[in-house]
Each structure stands twice: as C-alpha cells, then as structure tokens.
Amino acid sequence: MGHTSIHYLFFNKITSMVQFCKLVIFISSALSSYGRLNPNKFPDDFLFGIASASYQIEGAWNLSGKGENIWDRYTHTHPELILNRTNGDIACNSYHRYEEDVALIKKLGVQFYRFSLSWTRILPIGFSSKINPDGIRYYNNLINLLMKNDIIPIITIFHWDTPQHLEELGGFTNALMANWFEDYARVVFENFGDRVKVWITFNEPKEICLKGYGGDEKAPGYNLSGTADYICAHNLMKAHARAYHLYDKQFRSKQNGQISIVMDTFWMEPATNLTWDKKAAERRLAFIFGWYAHPVYSSNGDYPDVMKKYVARRSKREGFKRSRLPNFTKEEVNYIKGTYDFLGLNHYSTVLTKNVLFEPIFGKPSVEKDSMTVTEYDPSWPNSKASWLKVVPWGFTKLLVWLKNAYGNVPIYITENGFADDGEIDDKDRINYHKLYLSALLDAMHKYKVNVKAYTIWSFMDDFEWRDGYMTRFGLYHVDFNDPGRNRTPKASAEYYRKVIAARKIDGID
Template sequence: MTTPDRHDFPPGFAWGCSTSSYQIEGAAREGGKGESIWDRFCQRPGAIRDGSSGATACDHYHRWPEDLDLAQGLGVDAYRFSIAWPRIFPDGVGERPSAEGLAFYSRLVDGMLTRGLQPWATLYHWDLPQALQERGGWLNRDTMAAFADYAHAVAHHLGDRVKHWITHNEPWCTAFLGHHEGVHAPGLRDFRAALQVCHHLLVSHGDAVAAVRAAAPGAQAGITLSLHPIRAASAGPADQAAAQRHDGLRNRWFLDPLHGRGYPADVLAALGDDAPRVEAGDLARIATPCDFLGVNYYFPETIADAPGGEGIATRVVPTPGAPLTAFGWPIVPEGMTELLTRVQRDYRPAAVYLTENGACFDDVPDADGFVQDDARQRFLAAHFAAALRAVRAGVPLKGYFVWSLLDNFEWAEGYTRRFGLTHVDYATQRRRLKASGEWFRHFLRAESPAP
C-alpha cells in the first residue's frame, strides 16, 4: 500500500480530530452543569463494563489548554468538539442559558482560534439533560422544541466564531442503542419507542438547522450519521433480502428523509405497526437543506436473515477474512470508498466530511509510558488512501476528522477501550502522544510518513 501525501488531497481539505463532551470533560457537577442521562445511566449496576463513569474522564474541563496545545502540535486545521446541553440549560429548558456554561465554551472556542484551529461544534453527542428524560426524553415531542431553543442559544453566543455546526452525532446510536438494545443511556429496550425517538431526532435536526441559521447567519450546518456498507452473508435470496432490509434501517432510514424522499417504503412495510407516528409537516422539517453531510465510518456490516427475530429480522455476522480491532470491528478500508461513492451516487450531498474514523487497539505503554501503536498507524494510512480514492472518484469530500484526539470514556465500555492519538494515564491525567499521533503529525506537516 502506498500512503498518500497530504498534498494529494484538494486545496483547502480540512484535517482534524474529534472529541465529545461527556467522554472527555469530566467536571460533572461543576460550573452549574445539570445531570445528564449518562450521569444517571452510569450509576446503574452493570451498565458500564468497568463500573466507571465520565464524572472525571480526561478532566478536559480544567485541562483544555493542554489538550488544544496537543491538537495544535499535531498540525490539524480543525477541531471537532461537542457541547454538553446540561451545561447550557441544566434542566434542559429555561428563559436564560447558563452564563457559566456559555463562558466555558466561549473560552474553549477562543482557545481554538488562538491556536489556528477551526471550531466544529456538535450540538448533541448523546448527553441529554436528565430533567428532560424525566419528562419523556426524545419520546416527547416537546424535547424537539427544547433542542431548537438550545441550538439557538448556543449559536447566538458562539456563532460569531463558530462557522460549522453539527446538529446530531449518530442518531442511530441514540435511538437504537439507547432505546432498543438498552446498552446506552437512557437504557430502554423498546423497538417501537426507538423508531419514534429516531423520528423525533430527525425532525429536531431540521429545526436546529433553522435555529442555527437564524442565530448565526452564514454558518454552515449539517448532521453526522454513522453509516455502514451492507453486504449479504451469502448469495441466497433470504440473506440478500435481509441485507436490503438492514440497509434500509441502518442507512436509508436516515439518508432518504434528510434528502427529501421521506422514509423508504420497503422499510415502512417491514415495520408495520412499529413504524413511527409522523405528523403533518414533519418530513418537510427533516428535509431542511444542509450545507454538508457528516459521515462516521468504522466498518461494513455483513448481514444474515434471522427468521422470527425482533424488528426487521436481521443479524450481523462476522465479515469473512477481515482482521479485527480490539473492539472486534472488522478492518475494511475499501468499505470507506464504497460507502462514500454510494452516498454521492444516490444522494448528491453538497459536501461530505468524514467526521469520525479511527480504531481501538490494545495499547500497552512501554516502561517510559510511550505507546508504539503500529496497528493504528497502519489503520489510518489505509483509510487515508481509501478517502483519496473516493475524492478521485468524484465524491465532494472536504475534510477528515480522526477519532480521537485523546483516549477517553468509551460509553458502555468505560475506560477499557482506547481510540486516542494521545495516551491518557487516567490516574495521573498525563497525556503523551502515541506513535500513531507522531505519524499523523508527520503526515500533516507533509513530511514523508512511513507506510
């Protein structure tokens, strides 16, 4: 494999790294912050693999200057972060946003700009105020209005400096991991509820795009989806049909309504009475035009029929011949090219950004605390090459954000999984760039990186 050079990508191509508020900030009850659904979920026995929480995480709330120095030192152009809704409205709603919460993110944004980092703000990376959950959460349509109010307040305060806004990160995860599988907050297990939550998330996305534009004219707004190339487990008709159904709920269920096509008819037929309730005007709100589509790519899914199974009766099976990350995810760089070219062919988004791509490996520091993570370096090099192939195939790919700048709280896995370019010793909060981070720095400086 030949590793591409940074200069192989188009002029102005944005290179960045991503984080999220609950995974790194800590300071769970400082600065007037209210409780989030993840604060509450982590208290549930057995919910988190190692029994931990994001109460301290990477202590980014206090150590953000050091972390932004790390990003600047890498040489990235942009930094994607998320805003904790409970820091802005501790109870989810209110006449006035928290001055302390807004001041924290204002300092953070100013810190990015001082370091030459373009801020990319995500409004919702899963940490819903617990007070709203107690009123029904995303099952309650009132939460959509609360989200639009929150989006407007934040964009009004930061929109003079933040020019790129992402409404939701991976609504599939919010809906299905949180409300169907129960492995993410708020920990519900109800397939029909998950579908209704998904609908409300999408409607709220459209409303938030409008709110951001009203508060910050000229800002660019979009959404980030977790998308997967879908492959059938066999050539048999049952598995082929299952793959089509799975693609419908995993990919087209989001892409179709966002691009003005409504929900896919074949999925609605498969869902039957479980299909969400859609009110007049909802689909038009979902289809509010975006300036870009964010895509998080990690792996393809291989699908088999699951007769009698819940929902759409499909199951994910191992991808043949693919090496695995420490998370058990298949490593298939060509899936990125496949996915991006498919999205461009079928939907023609104005611009596409890879808002997350990265990998978890068993990072073991040496005696000096350095992590020689050659596997992550190879992973990134192969996926950079796959992104370049997509660009050369005509995909309007405008940027690539590596997940993640720091090792962090990995949701239900706690601190047992590490995705960072930077190793974090959680006992001491010491940060140290890994070999993959040093490789990425060489790449960004247009030096000759090793393959």
C-alpha cells in the same frame, strides 16, 4: 429425510461454497490493495481534524453550575453496566486542562477540532429559562483559544447527554423535545455563533435511538426496540429540522456558517452473491442509515419505502392496529427534507449481511426483526480491541460510492474514523488502520469522484468509551487514568497523523 431438509442442506452447501469463493477473492484482493497505497495527494482545501465529546473528556460533572445528564445518572445508578464500574465524573479532566489540550491539538497540525457541548453545563435543567454563566464562559474560552491557534471549532450541539430533567419527561419519546432542543440551539447560536462556522445538530441518531431507547447499551437504556427507538428517531429528526430552520432563518445571514447532522453506519456487504442477500444488505442500509438519512437527504424525503413496508407488514402480523413506525405528515416531510449543508459521516467498519427467510411472530418487536436481516463478520478480517471494529478498508470506499449514488454528490465530511486498542504508545495497528482507510478514502475521491471535504480521527485522546469505560482506547494521545492529573502522552499515531497532514498524502509516510 423430507423435502424441506434436503432444501436446507443444499442451500447451506451452496452458501458455504460461495462464502469460500468470496474469501479467496477477498484475500487475493487484500494482498494486492493492502500493499498498494493510493499515491494521490489530498486537495489543498481538504481539511484534517480530530474529535471528542463533552461527557467523554470534560469531567467536572457537578461543578460550576453543571446539571445532571442521563450519563451521569446511568453510570451512578448502574455502575455494574460499565467495565470496571467507571464513569465520566473526572474523565480526562479537560474542563480544567483545556489550555494544555489546545496546545496538544496545535502540535498535530490539524485544521479543525470537532467537540461537543454539554447541554447541562449550559442549561442545568435543560430548559432555556436558566442559563449557566460558567458553562458559557468555559466554551467561550475554549473557542477563543482554538481560534487564537488557527484551529477551526466544529461544534456538535448534542452528543448523547440529554439533561436528566428532560429525560424524566420522556426525553426523545416526548414530542416536545423538538421545542426544547430548538430553545437550547438558540442559546448556543446566540452565544457562540459569531465565531463558530460549522454546526452539527446531533451525533449519531442511531446510537441515541436504537441503542439507548431500543436497547440498553447506551443511556437511558429503555430496551424497547421496535417501539421506543422509532418514536425517538421521529422526534429527533423533527428536532434537527427545527434547529436547522432556526439557524437558516435567523442566524445564517449574520453568522455565515453551515449546519448539518452526523450519522453513522457500517458498510453492509452481502454475505453471499445470492440475490436475497444482496437485497438484504440494501434493506439493512435502509433500516440502519436510511432511517435517518432519507428524510434529510433524499429528493422525496420521508423514511425509505422498504422500511415503511416491512414495519407495517410485521406490525399487522403482530396484532398492532397501525405500523409501529410513526408517519410523518406531508408538511413534516417537506419541513425535514433538505435540512443540511453537508453530510456528516462516522464510519469504522463493515459487516456481512444475510437475509432472514422466515421470521416467526413471537416475543418482543425489534428493528432487526422488522428488517428481516442478520449480520456477521468474516473471520479473516483483522481485529481491533473492540469486537465490532474489524479492519475492512474497502468497505469505506464502497460506502462512500453508495452514498454518492443514493443521495447525489452532496459534500461529505468524515466526522469520525478510528481504531480501538489497549492504549499502546507505539500503536502500529492504529497507524496501519488509518493508512489503509485514508487510502480507501482517496480511492473514493479520485476513482469515483466522491465529494469528500474533510477527515476526522476519533479520538483526540483516550477517553471514557461509554459501556467500555476506559478499557478501550481510541486516542492519538494516551491518558493515564491512574494519575490524578490525567497525564497525556503522544502516541506514535499522533506523529504519523502530523506527517500526513503536513505532506497531504499517505504514500511514503511512515
């Protein structure tokens, strides 16, 4: 046996022992913390809400002047990629049932409803040269009805549904997308900004770029990781900044609102206590979250230094003449930096992160190869219906504390947090998930003084969950997709959330 083999046997034995010790510590910690809920109350000005997205609930995909978007094309052209070959053509039929939906939201007692606009319902071909009056009318009716019921509308301008016409011009791999998005944002601000006081430019750039351009898990499914995803993100961040500055300079003084971006991430827990895994977890956060957050929220702007270093180094080894990660100019860094009024965070779960010691150069480039990391799950963590979503509430606290330390005490809005199951009406597992995650949130707020201002459950009701179709359910309201009318039924979690909001605490609430 050679020295290399002995080294790896020894390393694997140490790693196994460390993981065993971590598991023992986790179990003992879980037994104490899971049985103890944070007894503190949420502040009087803390906001509770729910969320949805246009393609996932509206339906009416080709009615009333709406144009085709990339998810219409993706699901119609490749139905085999969606579980049960379903799509969002009808979805929850919320386009026709929005009045009933607002009544259901009212029953929950939430302070706000976060929903997204369909770009092609407003601008059928994506360009502002043609505005669809029926789309403007629909969203005006929804906004007005929410306000009549004392529910704050929080609007996401873009939630993954690029106009197909613009995608055929390259979508977010085309630098002109920043101009087109700014034009779209102007139409939105002009028509709805007199009543809407909280705006979100983009929902989850990582899912758009990493999964849609770098991979094929989301539309448009380019599957060009390490190139298309970096270009997508580069243009998307400039588009966000354009919309922010447009609002800040031309609309804020008249409309008195706020505008920011929503980003998502797992908490990256080191798989072992070894230094290289701790560094790997930090590096993974830089690649997956800092990629988008650093240009906006860091004092220096730009992409994280470790990301620039690793991509440049690997690009050179692969024979590229320059880094596959595009460079921002100094002017662009300053233009993007500080384009926020709050930090929108979507968080669901945690992963264990390992360092990759030796990565041979072969095959296609990828973001994961660039990061020199891999992830896995602890088998002891409770499962949900979604394979990627484990119940790890302490990871939520750790992430929030990390954000405070990384970017200062910026106001944080939790814009999504939720649990996946099969759609049970008596959804005890969902109640338990939110109970634990709300307790973890209170821990972050009271023990570590993290500046969290709002909490949003994903989702308002069961909906079209992208590649999972209607097989994975996140809703507080059950939707019968076999019923032509898409009947809604409140789940046990809806009543639980109503009680939490009314009491402004979780301790003692069943």
